[in-house]
Amino acid sequence: MVSFESDYNNGAHPVVLQHLIETNASQSQSYGFDEWSEQARAKIRKACGCPDADIFFLVGGTQANATVIDGMLASYEGVIAVQTAHINVHESGAVEASGHKVIPLPSHGGKMDAGELEAWLKAFHADPTLEHMVIPGMVYITFPTELGSVYSAKEIEAILSVCRRYDLRLFIDGARLGYGLASSECDFDLPWLARHCDAFYIGGTKVGTLCGEAVVFPRAGAPRHFMNIVKRHGALLAKSRLAGVQFDALFTDNLYLHIAKHAIDMAMKMRKLFTDAGIPLRPSCTNQQFVELSNVQMKQIMEHVLFETWEPIDEEHTLCRFVTSWATTNNDLNALETALKLLNP
Amino acid sequence: MVSFESDYNNGAHPVVLQHLIETNASQSQSYGFDEWSEQARAKIRKACGCPDADIFFLVGGTQANATVIDGMLASYEGVIAVQTAHINVHESGAVEASGHKVIPLPSHGGKMDAGELEAWLKAFHADPTLEHMVIPGMVYITFPTELGSVYSAKEIEAILSVCRRYDLRLFIDGARLGYGLASSECDFDLPWLARHCDAFYIGGTKVGTLCGEAVVFPRAGAPRHFMNIVKRHGALLAKSRLAGVQFDALFTDNLYLHIAKHAIDMAMKMRKLFTDAGIPLRPSCTNQQFVELSNVQMKQIMEHVLFETWEPIDEEHTLCRFVTSWATTNNDLNALETALKLLNP
């Protein structure tokens, strides 16, 4: 059955797989020193407009978050994130496992509000009991967010500006980075993003690879002994070629953004299918679509295509998530369209 | 100047000090094996009606919280507490330092609502992504709360009942336990409390000692190797007599509740002084009183007695905290009364 459950239900993009096949017989160094990792780093530096960037390939998103956050914070510092942030909800406490508190702020459709951030920091620094509190050391945001929204350049600038004033590092979780950059509402590009944070990562797992996230410290500035930190987190790939080869493919001929764009096109077509069927969706310009289905509709559609239930809306309605990816085809959408047409009025 | 800033501005209660003086010349074992610690444990077991209780003396509240929570939880488990809980706000991340997430629920005047707790747990266990979330292992409440409120027996029974249904341990932070038990709104006693949780501690620092909290596991059941856990947290007193002697005094002739009752009497007289002066207070039946002062009043009173500002109410008003303790005298209250009388109308 066609699945819209997630953006990691597929294998590798054919071009990525092909590169794995072609390079398989070569011998190479390990632990990040293979030639493809070197090449991929060079290409990513170019794509980001960051000739000095420090780049590390890790395996997955939770691992990248936990390692970067732990690496950039002092032991006693915490990380500020919105309530709905992946690190606050869906990483089984990987950040706390390294001793760091996640300090939650309100989520606005998945986004942090720079004004609220500043107000919180102002109150924190005015608090006479500050020495009994967790010192914030970093702001963590996701781009795009877990709820499919994207920050505007202005919003990120505002957050970065608060970070600068309060001496906080800004880290952007880009597990779905491509899908954010390719969305119609995004008003900046990769080099702009790289100039507006202290660290971010380019998610591969959800955008065409079998695994792998490229952690970027745009202006050099990786934490001292970051390789040891990565190893200490169990995050150092022995056969680093696995990540290197895949990112080498993703950043050749602009494949990364190309396939991300495809997913967004599919998502927008999908929105139209729902809208045409009179079914309401939450706003989302990226590859995750949140649809408000009656429980009857939900069951009927489930007989034809796979998707995830997200959360109950009320006793008779459920918010459901439909996800496209680089692998979504027009045929997949046709299956959905058919399912929608079969709904009882 | 008379201080109502906190309940740890004073030395030891004279009876406690006297016991330290009298026992000082004796030699004794260390690390919890001294005779006074043994005696104090016996007296506390009796006061709690728990002949099998495991009892450990730690130095302070944050240390007790961090050690007990870490000791009772598996490494991957988190602890549920209200937003305003001491462990969530004022312990510099001591719980997270051991790798445990504090999972915040709404605070109702400092208290957790059993219904909200149950709803949260129900949603958690229905969540298909549960394997990506922090497993809750414990509920932490404070008695009395940080905001001066006390749970009723019915409220604690409701929370405990939810804990039992969801296999959570219930831990009660009693840093100010005496002041809660002595309050007019408290409808249970120490043995009842001991029967309605899995662990709690009897705060000494704020109720008559120089330091020391008695951690009680009421039905034996201290975590295995708890002494090693205490030592690993840097919380094992070499000269354990320091805590033992003080708690021996506190639990002789009912001193603990006696001096707590005095603080409550003083707090109720204090409330009357404010009320008579037409100044509003937040509800509180314990030794912490939260007073809504105009900023002008605040400055005027500050010239006569010491107290803490708690948080801004609006641009012209501030919530202020006035605390009584076993050491508060009628003379202290007279000083406050005088200050209130001098307020400009």
Add this chain to the structure above:
Amino acid sequence: MVSFESDYNNGAHPVVLQHLIETNASQSQSYGFDEWSEQARAKIRKACGCPDADIFFLVGGTQANATVIDGMLASYEGVIAVQTAHINVHESGAVEASGHKVIPLPSHGGKMDAGELEAWLKAFHADPTLEHMVIPGMVYITFPTELGSVYSAKEIEAILSVCRRYDLRLFIDGARLGYGLASSECDFDLPWLARHCDAFYIGGTKVGTLCGEAVVFPRAGAPRHFMNIVKRHGALLAKSRLAGVQFDALFTDNLYLHIAKHAIDMAMKMRKLFTDAGIPLRPSCTNQQFVELSNVQMKQIMEHVLFETWEPIDEEHTLCRFVTSWATTNNDLNALETALKLLNP
């Protein structure tokens, strides 16, 4: 240049790669619930003779060690290992990062001596200051060891017997498991190993895959909520098919042991080349060979083939490591033979 540097310089074994290619277009569940992971688990259970085994696929060895050790130990427990153990030397403190001490015992060619283990435990339990010490909770051994040696069945039985008497879990790091099982000195098989420990893992990265280690709890008994523990360690593969497909291939038609056997054959031929050239080797029946070269020889050979220096022997000699793998060919050995023949007398 031909490389004998390590057993992770090559890509995937062709059969493993072929399976990745063939399955790439299929959609599948994630986080361990894909069909290939299910299949691979079934095949591994069969190969181990453990119908009830709990099996988890992690990415790499350090990650597997850190996650399993943390998962099986209480927070305050430590793990006993020999001085030269990978977890004690080459994992950047990943075990300590979760709060567990590595308690070192002497290494005998990489192996732990059951008698020394027992003597240490006896002394530990007789120590009156035991409550101030790290409680040992587990014994960790590697099979084969980091120095190329293998335990006999009798040696493992002796260690397991001590573990049982002292209530310690036994965990076997099998990063190179296949090469150990295939060695001529190994007097047991996989099912026997599975019956003689509490947990072990089957290394894929060094034996034919691009990544992946199969953690096996042979008699069910995975730590409670182990998936959350894996996620908390950043070790949960989103596209678990990546590991599942590769292990499915490795455990089809006995490929795993077959390719391991090849590496051992190559290693034994390599030994003969050195011996014939009059160059001494340390004893090793597995795929890692430790060769005592004069510094002059070392430089001359380095011009023809790649290998690692291990440690200085004296001012004029260096211990060097030559490693074979499933990918080593007779041509590779010919290159080494040529290099040895060119050595100045």
Add this chain to the structure above:
Amino acid sequence: MVSFESDYNNGAHPVVLQHLIETNASQSQSYGFDEWSEQARAKIRKACGCPDADIFFLVGGTQANATVIDGMLASYEGVIAVQTAHINVHESGAVEASGHKVIPLPSHGGKMDAGELEAWLKAFHADPTLEHMVIPGMVYITFPTELGSVYSAKEIEAILSVCRRYDLRLFIDGARLGYGLASSECDFDLPWLARHCDAFYIGGTKVGTLCGEAVVFPRAGAPRHFMNIVKRHGALLAKSRLAGVQFDALFTDNLYLHIAKHAIDMAMKMRKLFTDAGIPLRPSCTNQQFVELSNVQMKQIMEHVLFETWEPIDEEHTLCRFVTSWATTNNDLNALETALKLLNP
């Protein structure tokens, strides 16, 4: 029965107790801001010849070690100590609990050898697998050592010099500092010590107080946000006056060194008693004496005075520890002398 078991079997020195009594009725600030802590800090700065020193009062030795080490190290750094070091053996893994490996070097009568330290560091930095190892960030030594020995000025200079060359901090555990400084073999004073390390602490618990260790960062330079770090470790005393008052007494009129000297005098008299009785002792110039008793002697002496068995020497002999302190009297020694005279020939 007279006890030579440890230096924390007694209460507070009478002068210290008297100061607690005299100050008990005064109100004071908490969390380190009380007047006595301020005064004590000033006096300690003067005694150390360090006008800029940052000084913090913690409760006990394990707590001080764990907090200072964690505060001064980056998360991924380890601490080098000798095998017999307190942090390596007798702190239940408190250092590892914060994620830091203790890297053991050989112990020479409790002391570290600067040459061995340098050799280890040289080998470490030459190791090509350095990125897979724990980075050493600190050297920890005890003064005097756990075995009663003291470093000479030259030995400490040599260690410090290695630390400077390899960018390591030097931390000296002074749980028994007074007894070291007062020993006849010590060829430096407190100001010299303060100039030759990055942090140390002045033990109170074993030298006259009921609790309390004064952590000194001699040239300012306390780790950033050290108060939060202390709080995070559960090590911040609410009623900091308890430590402040006691150290105020200890550093008035040179009491600290005065009472330490007394303990040393008693220890030297004790040595003579054993020597006169023909019983061999290990070398020790401080307040801990290690005596080689036959098991028959051991039992006979135990009937008259208390002491600790340290470790078996052989089947018929046991190393036993006899400890003096500020509280040891000539009468105590007389009791020992009597016991020795009663030994069967």
